[in-house]
Amino acid sequence: MNNSLTILSDFIKNKSIVLLGFGKEGQSTYRFIRSYFPQMHICIADGNEAIGEHGLLKCDDNISFELGEDFLNNIAEFDIVFKSPGISFKNYIVPLNQIISSQTELFFRLYSSQIIGVTGTKGKSTTVSLLYHILSKLGKDTLLIGNIGTPALDVTHLIKEKTILVYELSSHQLEFVSASPHISILLNLYQEHLDHYSSYHDYRFAKWNISKFQNVNDTFIYCSDDEQIAEDMKLQKINAKSLCYGFNNKSYISYYNNKLIVNGEKPKEFDIKEFKLLGEHNIYNLMAVLLACSSLGLDIEECLHASYSFNGLPHRIEFVATKKGIKFYNDSIATIPQATIKAIESIDDVDTLILGGFDRAIDYSVLVEYLTSFRPLNLLLVGKVGDSLFDALDKSNYKGKLIKLNSFNDIISKAIEYTAIGKSCLLSPAASSYDSFKNFEERGDKYKALINTI
Template sequence: MELQRRAAVVGIGVSNLALIRYLVHKGVSVTACDRRSAAELGERAAELHRLGVRLVTGEGYLAPLADHDLIFLTPGMPKHLPEIEAARRRGAVISGEIGLVLDLCRAPVIGVTGSAGKTTTTTLIGEILRASAREIHVGGNIGTPLIEKVEAIPPEAVVVLELSSFQLQLVRRSPHIAVITNISPNHLDVHATMEEYVEAKKGIFRCQSPADWLVLNADDPLVRSFADEARSRVVLFSRRGDPGGRDAAFIRDGQLVWRRGGQELPTLLVEELRLPGLHNQENVLAAMAACYLAGAPLSAVREVLTRFTGVEHRIEPVRVLDGVKWYNDSKATSPTEAVAALSTLPAPIVLIAGGSDKGIRFDPIAPLVKEKVKCLILTGPTAPKIEEAVRRGGYTGPVHRAADMAEAVALARAAAVSGDTVLLSPACASFDAYRNFEERGRHFKSLVEALQ
């Protein structure tokens, strides 16, 4: 992508603020656009002023797009707004921070996407390659934005990116190694249709060449079908058995196996993994395949997989109090992710769920709620939808409504007895009450740690 003299940047979040600093450093005249007022933006608005950036806020914040030919969008905004469509029709280049990172990066890139498991898989890949004595930079949807340092990353390093559907909608280049963990309905409050969501995910391999690699979950029929569209070399992974092919990662007779060019390399036993849950076996296989393709030795793969216990906010143990185990799964922002936690942890469970609405049905959690949940505590705007879904699925246990997280934790404390598990697994985004799932999870943990 060729930088122009002027650019409009829409949405002043963390990644776009870093992008604006980069553009200003390159001599680009930037107009920053945000629906929030300067007062609401606070220190971010002050920094833009110091950088000499024009700031347009309020209802007409998209008006500057009409006279800009280079436009960068914040990932989570709808891409089909009239002002954006008009800019696209007249030939404006519309991109995002990640699109520019991919254009500028000289090092090979491993990209990870999916509806669930992205963060765990991305983190595992970074840890394994770091244990291989490689220079590693992890970013994208996690960590710090890479745009301000991407030009200093040497060709011999490796960049690992967690990529959301929002980010992939705006890319014109695909990673050298692309990983898709799974796909289920998600973000339908922003994507116009499920078809649009799936097409966005395909952006991770759409621009690959025959020299690139695509790692696909063979146990997900939709994901496996992408192999028919790929121009790159395909590697399948499966926790259910050998998926076939000369190149694959799979579990056979309790052992994780890597096959490359028909030659098999037994890596470790399933019982040696520290990560709990069947879903994490899939994440481990995906990471293992990507790392072997990137040249990681068996020793590094084994070292990390036998010590890695998980990421913050994903089935994270908080404490044991009076015989009750408390878990923080705030990163479960969709029903699919909540299903993974409910499948992993033992009954009886006191479940705290609910939050902001992403336009997804909650029926997938109903069977496990019926089977394992003794008490359901719901918060946020989605509470009625969740209760309706689980009742429809046959759940007959008590349902309580909590005004906020503090009340939810208090209700859970009252409902749980020794031997129970209390699980925060919202199955929803956090934006009704928090800036992000991290803030929600840390608030939950602080409340739990404060219990006497």
């Protein structure tokens, strides 16, 4: 009996199980359990009633379903719930003896000693992709998994003893875990996903599970400049070796006076002009990656050199094109005010800013204050958040132009109308896309498509 089967068997033996959610991760969990236990009874619970006809399940006689809008009302009887990340437990009271697990929890049980886990409100995908890029460049056997797109249990057949598992972790994936990665990185903490959680506190402390179950042989990496992390650390018991990074001269890795300094030693050779990612926030991401690499015993300067060939990810301060003398940038990933502020500060000549989208009850006062004190911009405002920002900025006597739009399709024509030649137009919405789009990628792709019609 191999190790995976032993651990899985010990966990679910003689227990009733339900897979809660049958999207990408739920299907992955189903395939993994079925590969070891083809006869075990599994219940699938999902809000989508069409799941009952899913091709993956058609030949499975050991399946039952709880489908439709009341699917959460019928899962209390099960011993173990394998919860998918997109399912909110905001209004679900977990029975006393019920175990809430997940694909992440199961994967941690199997491979925690090989995992570098990365979480934070913003920067996760860029950080894990940069880390994966550097490790691959240096010839390491590594896999990129998790919230970035590849379900962790889909790659178990590729994992060897020395494989490094770079795992992007959302708060939803971390919410109910009882183990942590060997190397954990917490990038930052801001208000986000308040539609999913009962409070900002609950959201933050789901993130903190990335370090909660580490021991003295593990490593915890965090940003010393993040005020919320600093505040929360007063309440945390950190068992792992802690390493911090920041724009100061006190962190283990510091970017200070335009120099990259490691543990107070001679500055490392770092050519910021060769590093292709824009913005100070990406220097933070780089420092987190370098600490992870250093924890693996890798040479920092070799890692820096490898980082220069990383081109970044779509929808993250992505230069799209110059049209009619205007430079267009796509930062659709920016779904919170702090991300939008960082994007503005990363591009010197922003003249027009596109804001707004789905309202998730986030506090926008920090953005209103920032924009009011910043030089006047042309603000194209869409969606419910756009309406709220219009009212707040108007009351603040905003000196720039406030233009409310009824349709996302109108943004490029208005951008051309208002943006000065030679200047930049930036899509950095500070809001979710769910009012009009499936996700931020679809919103960014739509923006780019509109630009390319010019």
